[in-house]
Each structure stands twice: as structure tokens, then as C-alpha cells.
Amino acid sequence: MKKAMTVYDIAKEAGVSPSTVSRVLTGNAKVSREKAEKVRAIIKKNNFKPNAIARSLITRESRMIGVILPDITNPFFASVFLEAENYAMSLGYSLLLCNSMGKTDIESMYLRILVEKKVDGIIMAGGRVNDTKTIKEHADEVIEVMEQVPFVIVNGKMTGVDSHRVYTDEAHGIEQLVDYLYRLGHRRIGFIGGVKGITAMDIKLKAFLDSAKEYGIECKNEWIVPGSFSIESGIESMNELLSNRDLPTAVMSVNDFTALGALKAATKRGFVVPDDISITGFDDIYLTDIMTPAITTVSQNMMQIGRTAVDVVVNLANGNKVKKNQCIKTSLVIKDSCAINSSKR
């Protein structure tokens, strides 16, 4: 590897002082036109790139934002990340992506690394911030981090942690779906997927049960089949639900992944969706469009989530005042997986 040039090299070649080179680089102070041009020419000629590490040490900003999320192969997180990166890039920040796989110890490790690397902000989604009951040690760790680095939680909340938050109104999203299904004539609805104890599940299930009661919709206990948030879980839960003698006319899924699995399972069992049974998802990842039928779902507005999360940490990093809680609106996205209920059920 070729040894990199420094401002000293440039300065010497341009016949100016290192400070002048630095001034040209940052644009933070006046430099005479001729010297500036001379310096710029030398920089260009040598393809000089300033050492961001050295710069960071003195400016105390790394121009990096850490993003901790469970799994980037999940299109929901990938889409949020993509937009976050896109916006961050426009502000001059790069993103360190940390997949925690939902494991607490990996989260802890990454939190430590990100603090050491002096990132200018941390965006965290999934894992501990998603536990309905926050574990104190997890909270303490995050609090410690928050004292050093701007921190925002996406779609989560930690008891005892007064962090900034960007979140979706998941309950409202569920209500939108229930309302939609009700209007289609559904009076018997099931709910599959999700892990109890995770807010992404608990909020939705509660909203579902509350809405069901309000609308006079029946939901038998055996129609509620938790599992996890994966496609496989959707398959398993749907299979379990469909093995009941008495079936609902529609099934809501905790997220699009489980809805994908539910669709796959139902189809395999010979059910025609939506004629025999309606299915809904949650998130509006692009995969819902490629299925036949495309899955009716609720959009979390992933782009806005990603963008807002970056906005929060960057503003905090710049010492600006930022709204503590930012709620992103959901919207119902009607596709082809729900039909008017014409069954005798």
C-alpha cells in the first residue's frame, strides 16, 4: 500500500503552510484566491484525500452513524436502512450497519464498539428495545450509552430510558385492518404469528382484541396462534389454525413475513385466498406485491421512519432540540388477499 500524503506534503509542494491547506480543505477561513487555487491544484494533481481519522480526533465528530437492527435480510429493516443511508449521505454521514440477530450479547458488543468508534449517533431497532418488559441491565446499558452518544429507538421503548423515539402507530394500523375486514363482512377473524412479550406483537394483539370487541367480531382462542416473526412461523401458525374444525373467515398476521407464510400454508392446503379465506399482513414490504394474490397490508412508511431516525440523531449531534417522540402514520394498503365474506361461516 502506498503511504498516503498529508497536508504537510501538500503544503510543501504548494509553498504554503499546513494551516492554509487545512483552510482550503474545510473552507472555514479565508484564503487568498491565488493560494487557494494553487493548493487545490496540488491536491487534485496528487489525488490527495485528507485523513478523516485525524480530522475526527480534533473536530470530535466521526461523521458516522451506527445502526443496530436484528437482521438486514428482512426487507423491512433493509428498506428503513436504505432510506436512512440515503438521507444520511445527503448530510455527509456514513452508516455502520450492525446486525444483532436479536441477540442481547451482540447488541451489547455493538453498543460498546459504536461508542468506542465515536459515532455521532446510534439508531436502534429490534431486540431489547422491543421487549414489552424492559430488563434493567439492558436499560442501564443503553442509558450509559445515551450519555455519550445521541440515541434514537425505532419502533420500541424501554422502561426507565428517556430516549428519543421514532415509531409507528401500530395499534392504529391494526384498527385500520379490522375496520376494513369488517366492512368486507368478516365477523370471525384469527391472528397469527408474533412472540408475546415483544411490543411488535403485544401492541398489535391488544389492538386486535380491542377492535374485535368493539366491532363485535368473534375471535376464538384457538384462532390466535403466536409463533415468531418469520416466514416459517407463518406457515406453522397458519397450519395450526387451519387444522381447527371451525375456522375464521379472515386471518390477520403480525407482519408481512408471517402473512407470506400463511398464504403459502393456506394455498398448500388447498385454500384459495381470498375466496376461501382472507389474509392480511403488516409492514408493506415489497414481497407482498409479488405473491399471488398480493397481500393486503398496512404500510409503516419505512422511508419516513429511516429518514426521521437519521434526522433525530443528527439534530441531537448538532445540539438542536428535537421532539422526543415522533409518531409515523400508518396507511392501509389494499391489495388482493381479502375478499367480501360470502362464506356461511
Add this chain to the structure above:
Amino acid sequence: MKKAMTVYDIAKEAGVSPSTVSRVLTGNAKVSREKAEKVRAIIKKNNFKPNAIARSLITRESRMIGVILPDITNPFFASVFLEAENYAMSLGYSLLLCNSMGKTDIESMYLRILVEKKVDGIIMAGGRVNDTKTIKEHADEVIEVMEQVPFVIVNGKMTGVDSHRVYTDEAHGIEQLVDYLYRLGHRRIGFIGGVKGITAMDIKLKAFLDSAKEYGIECKNEWIVPGSFSIESGIESMNELLSNRDLPTAVMSVNDFTALGALKAATKRGFVVPDDISITGFDDIYLTDIMTPAITTVSQNMMQIGRTAVDVVVNLANGNKVKKNQCIKTSLVIKDSCAINSSKR
């Protein structure tokens, strides 16, 4: 934000010199047991985390690897990244993820940023490294970068750039598929998706045509319908192909995304896959499993690609000798989207 402590603070509190604290931190030199324990206690008590920026400046390693790829929402790249990160983490590296969206100017920008940030290595996939005909300016830029940073190209190659490469034997993968279809009795096969001028397309199309000739398989011109690498493109190309009067009995797709689209399009037109027509993909992303039918494809062994790419740059960073070209084997993954050809076609 609380001001971070430094080794000086720790040193003072522990009653030792900063160098002793540093020695405890790095483990690079002997420290008496009692002092070491004292220092460790103070570090722990204060939750001190050394400033990686300052450390990097002197050690000349940032412990970061830059990854430039087109689009992380594509599960192929997401899976490669995930495994790369997993392995990198075990070696003490973090990953900066840069989505280029296939745009050359974004690639250039990120190349510059990664060099400035003094990453210990760059892994690049897609975009310019995938052009069948390398543009000289692109190559020059990469050559310039390679002089400063260990660099590895994933599934690509640049004319005039003597870089390290990790790649799949895509031609062989296609041959495996053709051979498989031939054995199923298919003698008339189409090929959809992909952009000419991109190696990911050109290699496969050539391999397909060569194999077809070898096996005596018919492939009419109108059965070759390029497009791009997206799901939508798969839909469009398949629709175009299926609008022919005379149809092939099987259709190969440039990748799984287009196969997904092809399946969707075929199903919508009333074709039953695989009974009416067989479809194959390429990559073996997890989405091929959730479709009904699951799509027969070729595995690129994404995990091994990610891991190997990290291995290459890390070894280069450590001054080790590394094999210039590493070919990752493909493997045929038979699922449900291909049937024995029993048609009269």
C-alpha cells in the same frame, strides 16, 4: 453529552502513568499484576471506553471494512453482507455499508469517503465492476483506491484492474440448470431478464446459448427477452415471452428476482407452473422457497462469498499473501418449479 474520559483520567485515578493504562488496554506489554488489576478496576468503575479514533490514528488501522453494493434490499446482497459482517465481527471488524444503487457517481463518492475514513479494506459488488466492458475512468479510479486500501471485487472483474476477486462460476451454474432441464425432457428453452453489457447477464446468456447448442436445445430469438434484474422486469419479460404463439417448455431467468416475476406473470396468465411451463432462477435467495411452487435455482453460496471476501481484505490488510482469484462453487437446488416435459411442444 457527557465528556468522555481518557487514559489520563484513568491513569490519575489509578495512580499510574497513561502508558500503563494503555498497556493494560492493549495487552501489548507487561504490567505488574497489582497495577493491572487496579487499572482494570478503575476502568470498569468508570465504564471507560478507549477512543478508537485516537487509537486508529496511531495504529493505522480503523478496524472497519467498507462494503459497496447496489442495493441491500436485494436478499442476495443482504445475505452476503450478513455473513460478511458475522465473520468480520469475529475478527474484530465492523462494516460500513454503502448502497450505490448501481449509480457510478455514488460509487465514486463512496470510494472517496472510504479512503478518507481509512477503512482497512473495501469489498465491492455490482455497478462498475459488473460492466462487461470496463470504462477506463472507472478503472483508473479503482486502481487509485487499490493503491491505498486492500480491495476485493465480488462477482465482477475490471479490465486493466489487477484486483483480488471472489466470484461464482456463473457459467457452470447455468450449465447445471440446462443439464437438469434437458434430463427432464426439455428441448425448447427460453431465457429472460438481465441487461446486456453486465457480466451477470452476459456470462449467463453465453453459457446458456453454448449449453443449448451442445445439448441440441432449441432457443428461438424471441424466447430471449432481456430486461433488468428486478422482479418487475421478470414480470414484463415473461409477459412478452408468453405472448408468442410458439412457446418453449421451460424458461430460465437471469436471477431469482426475475424468476419470481416470471412465476407471477405466468400464474396470472393462467399457466400452471411447472405443469404448463417450467421456470428456473439463479442465486437461491430465501424468497424462492416461499413461492408456490418453490423455485428451482442455483445456489451461489452467499455465505461463503461474504466470508471469503472479508477473509481476502483482512489478509491483505495484514500483509499476508492471498490468492488473487477465488472461485466459489455453485450448486443446483432442485425445488418445485420444473417438471418433466410432457407437453406436445
Add this chain to the structure above:
DNA sequence: TTGTATGCGTTATCAA
């Protein structure tokens, strides 16, 4: 084994 002094490459401060 320990401490002092120096350097990494840049920006910031201050005096000229």
C-alpha cells in the same frame, strides 16, 4: 516493570 516524551494528521488558536 514503569514513566516520560513523542508522534499519528488534522484543525483550532493566536499572534503577526
Add this chain to the structure above:
DNA sequence: TTGATAACGCATACAA
């Protein structure tokens, strides 16, 4: 407007 000098926080050569 410019340059000399210090400072960022750590690791390391060298001296003790």
C-alpha cells in the same frame, strides 16, 4: 490573510 504552535487521545520508543 498567513504561519507557528498547540491540541485531540492514544500507543510506543526510549530512558530509567
